[in-house]
Amino acid sequence: MKAQGKNIVVTGGGNGVGRELALLLLSKGANVFAVDISEEALEETTEIAGNSRRLFTYVVDISSKEEVFSFAEKVQAEHKKIDGIINNAGIIQPFIPLNELNMDRIDRVMNINFYGTLYMMKAFLPHLLKRPEAHIVNVSSMGGFLPVPGQSVYGASKAAVKLLSEGLSSELADTNVDVSVVIPGGIATAIKKNSNIAHNVSDESSRSQMILTPEKAAVLIINAMEKKRLRTYIGKDCNIMNAIYKLNPFFAMRMINKVMAVGEH
Structure with a gap:
């Protein structure tokens, strides 16, 4: 689906990849409905977007089924059509x-990563x-196919997103x-900070050629x-580890x- 002229909802639109998705979609001529739990973050996205008239922001906790369904009805009523999420x-x-x-902690990870995605769909x-x-x-993760010590629940949530996406694709084959489903490796975002986790990634790690920028x-x-594309692996680290893991x-x-x-995480 080409973005031009479409109405597209983006979750996590207040920062990182979500913000870059919103900005890129706007540049392609889409109307963007950016969702985030932080009103302040959404305001920053709006400012960076130059207060675009095609950007609409909504404060929604996607881990809440009631908030997600209420938002879906509201945005549909206000804008008449949604072409993509x-x-x-x-x-x-x-x-x-x-x-x-x-x-x-387990509930929070599953409620946002898996159930948030499920509720939106x-x-x-x-x-x-x-x-x-x-x-x-749906954005999954390299952690959804490659076991990462200390991230077992996160990996399980992203593996569930992958299988849910592929199962839904099969169900919708004639529609x-x-x-x-997009499976990224490392991305230089503030996900640790936004997850309320201590973050001590070194500058060298952040600049690694293996790590994607949010823009890319x-x-x-x-x-x-x-x-x-049904399934896409993005990032050098993800593609390399996917090949090795299969072998x-x-x-x-x-x-x-x-x-x-090494402890640099």
Whole structure:
């Protein structure tokens, strides 16, 4: 689905990749409905976008089923049509083993990453099915196929997003709605800060050629939508580890264990 002239919802639109997605979609001629839990962050996005008349912002907690469904009805009533949704918002867990992770943290990760995505799809799918052309894009993670020590629940939530996306794509095969799942590796965003996790990534790590910038990630995500790709791996690290994991899962797991043992996360 080409972005030009479409009405597209983007979650996590207040910062990072979500903000870059909103800005890129605006530059392509789309009307953007940016969703975030932070009103201040959305205001910053609006300012950066030059107060574009095609950018509309909504404060929504996507982990709340009631808020998501209410938002879907509101935006549909106000703007008459929604052509696409990009489920980008997500958080990670503290870098600790499952045995040490409390249930509140587990619930928060699953409620935002998995249920937030599920709620958005359930709330908007009836509207999307009425459009001549529509698209759902869900952002998963390299952690959804490659086990990462200290991120087991996060990985489970993103693996669920991947399978849910591919299952939905099969269900919608004979409809006007396409589904894409994008699987990124490392992206230089403030996800640790936004997840309320201590963050100590070194400048050298942030500048690594293996790490995507939010701007580049946004380009690749929109490209996946416009080319109607079901599954897209983005980032050098993700593509390399995906190839290694397919060939030798145990070797790939040992590699990621060594990386995590360095403690630069």
